[in-house]
Amino acid sequence: MKNYILFLLLVIGLAFAKAQNITNAEYFIDTDPGVGQGTALTVNNIGNDITDSFTVNVGTLSVGFHRMYVRVQDTNNVWSLYHNFLFYVDDATPITNPTLPAIVAAEYFLGGTDPGFGNATAVTLAATGNQDQFMFDIDFSSFTSCTTTPFHLRVQDANGVWSLYDFDPALLIDFDAPVADVATLADVQGTCEVTSLTAPTATDACTGIQVTGTTNATLPINSNTAITWTYDDGNGNTVTQTQNVVIVDNTAPVPDSNTLANVTGECELTMLTAPTATDNCASTVTVSNDAVFPITSNTVVTWSYDDARGNTTTQTQNIIIADTTDPVVIGQDIIIDLAGNSSISIIPSDVDNGSNDNCSAVNLAVSPDTFTAAGIYTVTLTATDATGNTGSTTTQVTVDNTLSNEDFTLSKQISIYPNPTSSMIYIKTTVDVVQLDVYDLHGKLLLEKRSSLGSLSVESLSDGVYLMKVTTSTGEFTIKRIIKN
Known part of the structure; x- marks a missing residue:
């Protein structure tokens, strides 16, 4: 059987009103023989806290789990509460991670009187996912907030064995939330954004300890908002406070x-x-x-x-x-006939073949536009757009008698009206008219009529100048110039 175990003793911060030097130490195993009755330990380093090692003879202990307790004494002969830890005694190879009995019950008592194992106030253990850790509720409703009371807690394992109690000599009863140090928090202002915040504080209602606020605000903050600060005293009491964040931007793009x-x-x-x-x-x-x-x-x-x-x-x-492009001028050659008249005139559309401009309509002009004798003439067709850009081209006008050798006397016996016209031409004559024919200036036959010859409809013709041939029953004919508008 293994007879000795080496232990490291670490004792810090004794619970005395004023820290004193540690002068003595003792330990006991499993059962407390009473204060000052344990096995004495040699204290090599006297001071407010000590770290030391010592060897314990466990040869008389049975195989199994045991608990060791250590306490110290100061220069005023006052003994501390004990510190304890579990160890295992075996006569063979030490067990690695031994299985401990499950904790099945717990109880507590307040004040200084222990009612005995199993007689304190039982608590319901709530699992936490760790078999050695539990949560439980204690009813302190009968206590006054900001007071203290001794608190003792112990547990029982599945073998029915009760532990020694853990002890808090002055458990604080605290029902009061912290009080914000500033009743109303000043606005936080930033240009464009706020990248950091200074946490405000509150004071714990019972301990007077300052509590620093926390917030879940996401930084940076780049728009006006209200953030919430939370003060938590660590005893389940919280209070919140809001603070406005104002983003200032007075600068234009x-x-x-x-x-x-x-x-x-x-x-x-x-x-x-x-x-x-x-x-x-x-x-x-x-x-x-x-x-x-x-x-x-x-x-x-x-x-x-x-x-x-x-x-x-x-x-x-x-x-x-800026329209800097000249119109595109497209002309066409034409043939016209004096037909016994002293002169004949043309208009720009007679010699135009689709002149145009990239931006606007064009105004057309032709020169010369009046002819008094047969022949071939060169005329200039000019187009002007809305911004004054001009373009021009030349065409040929042939003036001859290709349509008739008319009787000038006959021409005087036949008249037409109205001229110009938009629809109907009426014929007034003293001779017998048997046929009406209308030609364009190129000599192309467009209309012909052989009955009801007192009038002729020209509605189907485009606007322009045309030649109308009037034929009589004797075979004679005359040419009349008509204008459709």
């Missing part, structure tokens, strides 16, 4: 470009590229403008930069619409 470049466009602009600005608080800057699209003339657009905190900056930008 700064445009990234001091001056915005002019934006130019030809004809019109249907969109603009937004400039940017930077905010001192790194907030998202909303950019907007006062433009009305499409922009078709020179104007000044105002951009606004808003940081969503009530700060706005504006900046202007010149919009220049």
